[in-house]
Amino acid sequence: MYFLFDNLYFPPVSEADQEGILAVGGDLSPERLKLAYERGIFPWFNEGEPILWWAPDPRMVLFLDELVVSKSMRNVLNRKLFTVTFNESFKEVILNCQNIQRDGQDGTWISDDIVASYCELNRQGFAKSVEVWQDDVLVGGLYGIDLGHVFCGESMFSKVSNASKVAFIALVEHLRKENYKLLDCQVYNPHLDSLGCREIDREDFMSILKNK
Incomplete structure (x- = not known):
């Protein structure tokens, strides 16, 4: 495991351990975060603990x-219960992702430093959001890092049933129209699996990432 200091450097992703941890330490500066995502690396750690940098194998994408939209979800979309916007309320989205209560989770990895850094990346056009509204109230959304050909999803939230799925589907439709190659979902979970995401070898992911 590599220990990061002030220099802007990451080791090759092939040096990650079996869990996918590549490096520890460093900072959350926009410059380091940009470098990380461009090299297939992302931060994920508990608040109050050292920053952990991940490059898991396999990778969930x-x-x-291959997006799967269930019949019940198609009915929700057809009823037009929600309005979707793109990148209009980034800070509101990331703050909701930070503060939403999640089953089985005590606390959040989205620290105030994460919020500040990703908001700066949003101002630079590198981090973007999807917002889902109901009666002019923000009820769901997601945010991530936009590499121009790959979108790296970071977190989503939902205050009413299906709102985060609406954000996810809207994002995929947008990326498809813009000829993106894939949506990076980082690590496996059953919810992502139900939407059509699957695991691929890290080497295959890196090949797609590098081939702009």
Whole structure:
């Protein structure tokens, strides 16, 4: 495991341990975060603990044409219960992701430093959000890092049923129209699996990431 200091450097992702941890330490400066995502690395750690940098193998991704929309979800979309916007309320979205209560989780990894750094990346056009509204109230959304050909999803939230799924589906449709290659979902969970995401070898992910 590599220990980071002030220099802007990451070791090759092939040096990650079996859990996917590549490095420890460093900072959350926009410059370091940009470098990390461009090299297939992302931060994920508990508040109050050292920063951990991950490059897991396998990698959970969605190839955009493989999105699964259930019949019940199609009914929700057809009823037009929600309004979707893109990158209009980034800070509100990340703050909701930080503060939402999640089953089985005590606390959040989205620290105030994370919020500040990603908001700066948003101002630079590197981090973007999707917002889902109901009666002009923000009820769901997601945010991530936009690499121009790959979108790296970071977190989502939902205050009413299906709102985060609406954000996810809207994002995928947008990325498909813009000819993105895939949506990076980082690590496996059953919810992502139900939407059509699947695991691929890290080497295959890195090949797609590097081939702009």
